[in-house]
Amino acid sequence: MAFPVEPGGPTRAAAAGAFLAEHRAELARLQDRADVEWYAFGGDVAPADPAAAAKGLPPTGGRTDLLGALEAAAAGGGATRKVAGALILSDGADNAALQGGLDGAARAKLRALGFPVNTVAVGRGAPRDLAVERVAADDFAFVRNTVTVEVTLRARGFGDQDVPLVLRREGSVVAETTVKLERGKDRYTVPLRFAPDQTGTFVFTVAAPVFPGEAIVENNQRSFVLRVIRDRVRVLLVAGRPSWDVRFLRGLLKQDPNVDLVSFFILRSNTDQPGPQEELSLIPFPVAEIFGDQLKTFDAVLFVNFAYGPYRGLEIDRFLPNLRDYVLDGGALAMVGGEQSFGDGRYGETPLAEVLPVAPLDGTAEAEAEVRPRLTAEGRRHPVTALAPGDGPNAAVWAALPPITAVNLTRALAPGAGASVLLEAPGVEVEGRPAPVVAVREVGHGRTLAVATDATWRWGFVAAESGQGSRAYLRFWNGALRWLVRDPSLAPLQVEPDAPAVEPGAPVGLTVSTRGADWGPAAGKKVSAELRSDDGRPVARGEAVAGADGTARLELVPPGPGAYKIVAHAEGEAEPATAAVAVRGAGPEDADVAPRPELMSAIAEATGGGSSALPGGELPDLALHEAEVVEIGRRKAVPIWDRWWTLAALAGTLAAEWVLRRRWGYW
């Protein structure tokens, strides 16, 4: 009712009020024929004061339920009350049972009321309005896989013109298209396709521009929350030659349903003489594809005993800067030892040395020695070297593992490089200190891992001989891979809303969990969280202190319906944790604001009532039931219209307050 009766006219509520004021006397005269009861209705039905109604009822209902209102009005006043008829004043923008029009069932229900319904339709002609009416998207999508978001655009009062439609992820455009509007067609369904390139929970917004004179500005965009998950971790494994180390590592990765593995083993080098090429199953190593265009499609690259040098013609060294940049831009690289790795493979002077967690010592050879590696202080609490929960049990698992048989000689990086040695080889010394065996590094936006031995397979297969099974080996490499690809469950700071969507007005409950440098619960740590709107503006903020279990509870009140990004910080934690939440819109999904005079007249017709339409229309000839003659023992005439009869006059609060109908919070 807040909408104009016709484009450019007064609001429908005002028109209805004026109509009631104009015809108040006529309606009052009906009192002679029947009791007149006044109701206002939207979703609910409530008695109304006719004087107030004549001034115009405030358009505040969130719904318009014509049939429900009629049924409620008919049922009011008890069984002895008989309804002579009803007069209903509404824009007919029903968004309940009659939303789809008057079908057989609705017609039957109207007839079952048992009285004529007279209608006055308020408003004709749809206001000019463009709306993103519906966005159909899944709750989650896979990173790097194309996602199709189906958008239904509704345009009323537009001629032939092009409307650009954009899909934004928290401000940046990820897809766009153009919808060609045609005269006479008001709904358009278009797909928007994009491939998310990051995992996480994000607020996406589909938006159309706002044109002059539109009835509702807010429905030109609609936001939704999409969780982008990793489908599978894509791993590139390159091995310099077949070996037990790469054999067991490939077997482990191949068995993991979460890993999509692409592997290349160098099966022959330039000096090997296997015979005619056509009798071999060997393929040329597609260096340029793998280390060029395809590189960024991998979540992690593993070099297992792989030297860049010996393959003349392939010129792998040309791609080493690319590989370094891949790491700095957020990729993950692991170098695993052997006689072609680290210094043995002369990586010390290459661009890869800038990102590796250790300094390869060029020109050295692997130290051949049976070594039981030892955890460093960092290694005791790092997820890569956590083979069992708890300090003592973890150390015991490491102590029980079979010794490694060779160590590549590398030097630990200076503090400040972001690298940590987790496992070292006592007895194999480099510059007076035990040589690193396992080291990790955060460099640029990426992560690197060094495993300076080709004997980790012994932690599985050899350990299994003594009945230990191969669990330690599986744990080590699973942990290493999860750390490399930043498995979200390994992040020290996490935030999760209680529910993905909340009702309007309700607070958003959040759990923030933190872990300290030792990967234990960070009790007493100060955390904060805020809600950010689509444009990145903070709209609510809260602080808390983590309890003994490392978690903190926060409740933030969002300003209104919509989709919000949740960003949590903890003291001393550089990386914030993020999530998203949707606040549902208050009104019904469909915010179709068009008046439907044809529905109003159809209702009248179905029940034998009269109808008219505003603006311009008069009070229709009211069809009311005739009073029946009641015989009580002897013939006696009773007044035609008895006071038992009631006319239910219903003035609709009708098309809801638009604020409540904003097209927000699609989930």
Added chain:
Amino acid sequence: MPRPPLLLSRRALLRGAAAAGLAAMLPRRARALPAASLLAVGQIQHRGNWNPRPSAIRRLGWELARRTSIEPAPDAVPVRLDRPGLHRHPMLYLAGAGPFPPFSEAERAALRRHLQYGGFLLVDAADGSDGGGFDAAARRELAAVLPAAPLQPVPREHVLNKTFYLLDRQGGRVLVKPWVEAQALDGRLAVVYSQNDLGGAWARSELGEWEYPCTPGGEAQRETAFRVGVNVAMYALCTDYKDDAVHLPFILRRRS
């Protein structure tokens, strides 16, 4: 590995010469690899004639080094199923001529565990037996070790026939069966059994002579035996790597 003491010094001398020749021919490695980083095949010592072709694995290793990037140990390492250290050798070799006494339950359990955790066993009938001799004993033990995984012929399309060479036939000193059989665990071949005396085709005296003629196919059959050996070693180290999708178009082009 017991050897006649009389020949020891001369053999050692000749081996030294052969190794020098190898190094001259393949000057690709400046220094020795750690022994544990090499492919050292563990040869199972059973209570029968367990080492009928003493030079076979050595020669296969030589060919692996010459033809592929595999780094083999100089010779097979004798292993006992009931002694610790079996798992240092993920690839085992069970050969023999004539029947051998049954393994103890402990030996069978040890071999079973080895295979279940990812180990690989090549079985080679040096006596070319079929239904008796080594064949009967080997089948008895294999059935007892992996009762749920019966020996089955390996189809031609199997990745074993394209791990390095594209193979469409079998080789060996003899051709008792034109196929090899295998026992599979978790979709991987854990045991491969040849009745064609692969070792007899590989065996070469230290004077550089083949120890046995190959019948009926002659030297082509010997070459195929080496190719089978290369593919088996590649399979042990790479399993189904050549089934990865990236290789398919190349391989199909060559096979057509």
